[in-house]
Amino acid sequence: MKVIFLDVDGVLNSEKDLLEAKGKSELFDRPLALLKELVESTKAKIVVSSTWRIGCSKSGRNSWYGEEIFKTLTDRLAEYQMEVYDITPVINKPGVQRGDEIRAWLENAKEEIDAFVILDDDADMCEFTGTNLVQTSMKTGLLEYHVEIAKSILNGENITHDVVLDAVRKVWDKLPELRFGQLIVNVLGSDPFYELDKNVVTKMRKYERKICE
Template identity: 35%
Template sequence: MNVVFFDVDGVLNSEKFLCDKQGEFINPKNVANLKMIVDATHAKLVMTSDWRKQVIDKDVSKAHVRELIGRLADAGMEVYGATSSGDELRSKYGDYTRACAVKDYVTANSVEGYVILDDMDMDWEAHELDSHWINTENVLVGLSEADARNAISIINQ
């Protein structure tokens, strides 16, 4: 199974988008770039974002969750799963980071190819995941088309 591990803020939006589009949370261009990755690699979407519990529970009482689920559905995508929370992994790893959660997911599931889309360094190198990480530019763009092409290469390597 191929997986795209993804954060939301700084990946599917940017600071500029959030300022320009008051009341919107998800940039359709970034969703299209995510779709490019999924189509080319047949990857499953696994959330690492702090939004993960609300999205997995489909808590559509929250506007940002409703928008994310809707935009993904409009593009023919859905969230397959989510990484474990810090509470679930702290006893196993001590100093929990998103990198621990990704590493745990890869180990526990039949993950073959994967990429990590995040605008922040979550100790990827310390957990030997930096070669799978794409640092999306959170201020102006988020997930760009160039990032999507790079993600496809990483998954297919």
């Protein structure tokens, strides 16, 4: 089984969305459509790791909003033919990170987990940060290139050196006037030191599609 650990704020909404909604917490069509694409292309199950799960009966904790926020999430997902498979446990101890709650869910999963990805705008994912986290931002929410990275994780694409170099070469072939450093900065930004190989491949492929349009 493949699993998507789903955050909500900063994934299914953004600062721009919320400003337009005048601060009301809502979930928006653009990121929901992208999430549906990810679910359909990978056949992954959704496990909610967001604080939006707190207050639902399975969480074992009360919320000021009761079941209302979690119901908003499940109702909006249902509009896109998606459903919540489960939620991560709420571990109410000092120093606990979201990655700890994800690990606890994985250790007690009823089915064998073949692959998983974490969609979240935070980075408190413990040992999963560098391998399974696709980090979004509150500024933009879920974007197309996040979905492409998540697909590569869930579908098990083997990102070898040859795959990375091939992705770079295809862009450079179309922009031969650029020096290598210029190419890297144009595609990856001014500080690519911490970019994971899979992120480099995804961003190069996205850039290639853009210049071919």
